[in-house]
Amino acid sequence: MTSERPVVTPAVVLEVAELARLHVPEDELSRWAGQLSRIVGYIDQLAAIPEQAFGGSPAAPATPVRPDVPRPGDGDRALAANAPRRLHGYGVVPRVVGAGS
Amino acid sequence: MSAVESPRKIEVFPVIGLEVHAQLLTRSKIFCGCPVTVGAPPNSATCPVCLGFPGTLPVLNREAVTLALRLALAAGATLHRESQFARKNYFYPDLPKGYQISQYDRPFSTGGSIAIDTPEGEKAIRLVRIHLEEDAGKLLHDTPYDDVPENVSLVDWNRAGVPLVEIVGEPDLRSAEEAASYLTELRRLVRYTGVCDGDMEKGSLRCDANVSVRTSPTAPLGTRVEIKNVNSIRFVAKAIEHEIERQAQSLARGEAIVQETRLWDEKGGRTVSMRSKEEAHDYRYFPEPDLGLLVLDEKWIAEARGALPELPRRRRERLATAHGLAPQDADTLVSARELADYYERVVAAGVPGRLAANWVTGEALRWMKERRVSTEQALSFSVSPERLAGLLKLVESGEISAASGKDVLVAMLDSSTEAAAIVAEKGLGRMRDTGALEAAVAEIVAGNPSQVALFKSGKTQTFGWFVGQVMKKTGGRADPAAVREALTRALESAGP
Numbered sequence: 012m013t014s015e016r017p018v019v020t021p022a023v024v025l026e027v028a029e030l031a032r033l034h035v036p037e038d039e040l041s042r043w044a045g046q047l048s049r050i051v052g053y054i055d056q057l058a059a060i061p062e063q064a065f066g067g068s069p070a071a072p073a074t075p076v077r078p079d080v081p082r083p084g085d086g087d088r089a090l091a092a093n094a095p096r097r098l099h100g101y102g103v104v105p106r107v108v109g110a111g112s
Numbered sequence: 113m114s115a116v117e118s119p120r121k122i123e124v125f126p127v128i129g130l131e132v133h134a135q136l137l138t139r140s141k142i143f144c145g146c147p148v149t150v151g152a153p154p155n156s157a158t159c160p161v162c163l164g165f166p167g168t169l170p171v172l173n174r175e176a177v178t179l180a181l182r183l184a185l186a187a188g189a190t191l192h193r194e195s196q197f198a199r200k201n202y203f204y205p206d207l208p209k210g211y212q213i214s215q216y217d218r219p220f221s222t223g224g225s226i227a228i229d230t231p232e233g234e235k236a237i238r239l240v241r242i243h244l245e246e247d248a249g250k251l252l253h254d255t256p257y258d259d260v261p262e263n264v265s266l267v268d269w270n271r272a273g274v275p276l277v278e279i280v281g282e283p284d285l286r287s288a289e290e291a292a293s294y295l296t297e298l299r300r301l302v303r304y305t306g307v308c309d310g311d312m313e314k315g316s317l318r319c320d321a322n323v324s325v326r327t328s329p330t331a332p333l334g335t336r337v338e339i340k341n342v343n344s345i346r347f348v349a350k351a352i353e354h355e356i357e358r359q360a361q362s363l364a365r366g367e368a369i370v371q372e373t374r375l376w377d378e379k380g381g382r383t384v385s386m387r388s389k390e391e392a393h394d395y396r397y398f399p400e401p402d403l404g405l406l407v408l409d410e411k412w413i414a415e416a417r418g419a420l421p422e423l424p425r426r427r428r429e430r431l432a433t434a435h436g437l438a439p440q441d442a443d444t445l446v447s448a449r450e451l452a453d454y455y456e457r458v459v460a461a462g463v464p465g466r467l468a469a470n471w472v473t474g475e476a477l478r479w480m481k482e483r484r485v486s487t488e489q490a491l492s493f494s495v496s497p498e499r500l501a502g503l504l505k506l507v508e509s510g511e512i513s514a515a516s517g518k519d520v521l522v523a524m525l526d527s528s529t530e531a532a533a534i535v536a537e538k539g540l541g542r543m544r545d546t547g548a549l550e551a552a553v554a555e556i557v558a559g560n561p562s563q564v565a566l567f568k569s570g571k572t573q574t575f576g577w578f579v580g581q582v583m584k585k586t587g588g589r590a591d592p593a594a595v596r597e598a599l600t601r602a603l604e605s606a607g608p
């Protein structure tokens with residue numbers, strides 16, 4: 012498993028930041044690009060190690076399942092303690108129109 | 113293959129693929145124990161897991177998988193022993209975690225098909241895949257409250273984490289009608305299998321349509337436009353129809369089709385642009401690290417298969433063949449599993465299949481509609497299949513006429529009385545009193561000397577007129593054979 016070492020360019024940083032709804036000032040772009048390139052490069056280095064070196068991959072674990080039994084989750088209280096703003100039991104967010112996914 | 117003529121005379125050939133989301137009929141959510149509710153107070157059915165609080169972990173609901181398996185088996189899909197959940201990342205207030213747990217490159221089911229009827233015969237619409245995922249919450253933009261400012265939206269996360277299957281169809285549909293047939297069949301299938309209630313208005317079945325057009329049936333696929341937000345089969349057909357026309361006109365004007373998402377605006381009867389490809393999301397899917405692989409074993413698959421009922425199209429075929437039913441009647445009967453069950457119970461109670469079909473698809477269905485009993489509620493219709501059978505046996509034996517039968521059915525609607533008792537009480541049964549029949553015949557013969565004269569002069573077709581008069585006189589209750597016999601005797605002995 013080897014791949015070409017990806018280079019994170021300032022353009023890539025901008026795109027990722029936009030997807031994450033983050034603001035990255037123009038003058039910080041190159042610093043971010045450099046740091047992210049090093050991180051991605053490190054991951055690539057790990058990927059280059061042959062799988063046998065880890066002693067073979069263990070059997071993939073099956074995700075546990077639970078029975079279909081409803082129980083109260085107390086989300087109201089969790090929201091009351093954490094949500095910045097609520098009205099009539101609803102969460103309140105800046106007005107958005109459109110569709111999510 | 114249908115072509116649509118646009119006003120500018122460009123012939124286009126539509127290509128349509130549907131993506132359908134179906135809410136699974138579980139009691140609790142897919143990754144937490146919160147109840148799946150309808151109309152509960154906002155956010156009352158939530159917990160730290162479905163609200164995406166840090167440090168919480170999802171645990172898969174076994175029943176959600178079983179239901180999804182059942183649907184995949186019903187569609188003849190290929191099940192994968194190992195599948196994986198993935199995170200679909202996007203920011204929206206109805207998605208508390210900032211990602212939706214879905215399946216991406218390793219869904220539990222691929223392939224399969226949904227058969228539809230077309231004028232050219234049966235056509236199989238292939239499925240790309242069926243996968244499991246969680247629903248998002250609901251945003252409320254126009255609220256009924258006076259104290260909610262204009263510049264906010266309200267969020268109810270009760271729906272967040274409700275289990276869904278997404279059924280992705282191949283672009284095998286060639287017209288809006290085919291798309292509507294596909295949705296009708298799919299809805300019938302999810303209802304038959306008990307996987308989903310199929311209610312599009314309430315949003316438990318939702319449909320997005322991908323529509324493109326091309327100028328020849330063999331040309332490469334055109335640029336596709338996705339239509340969202342359509343909440344009935346009729347509207348899906350209308351939205352697609354409109355979109356095909358819009359694209360045809362664009363091509364006629366020499367414009368390129370823009371890849372975009374459009375919303376169906378029912379009031380305006382048109383689709384409106386929502387976002388173009390440039391603004392499209394990059395979901396950055398990656399394997400869900402908080403869940404292991406979904407591993408299916410034989411036992412689990414067998415369990416899902418064991419719960420499969422006879423599927424609607426097979427049942428339609430069986431009923432039509434076994435009872436010699438017209439295709440349209442058989443189709444109506446299987447439109448809901450409960451209606452077909454109702455019909456089969458009428459037949460099981462001893463009524464000939466065709467007579468039962470006529471009455472169930474006719475009078476019984478008419479009264480169910482009148483009384484707002486949906487076909488899914490057929491078995492709780494006030495006239496049980498066994499009581500209807502009691503009535504139909506009286507019709508079949510000739511004890512009462514079909515017309516009287518309809519009146520008796522009306523009387524049965526609001527009572528638990530058996531048909532025979534109503535017939536006896538109202539005196540609707542066949543006239544057994546030969547004296548009364550003789551008297552009615554004598555009266556008709558005596559009261560119509562000119563008709564008698566005509567008959568005597570050789571106009572034998574007048575005999576039918578006499579039969580009709582006697583039947584009328586006896587309220588249709590006389591036995592036609594007995595009437596003929598009595599009339600023949602009476603006319604022979606009549607003067608001159």
Ligand SMILES: [Zn+2]
Nearest residue numbers: 144146159162
């Ligand atoms: Zn929950």
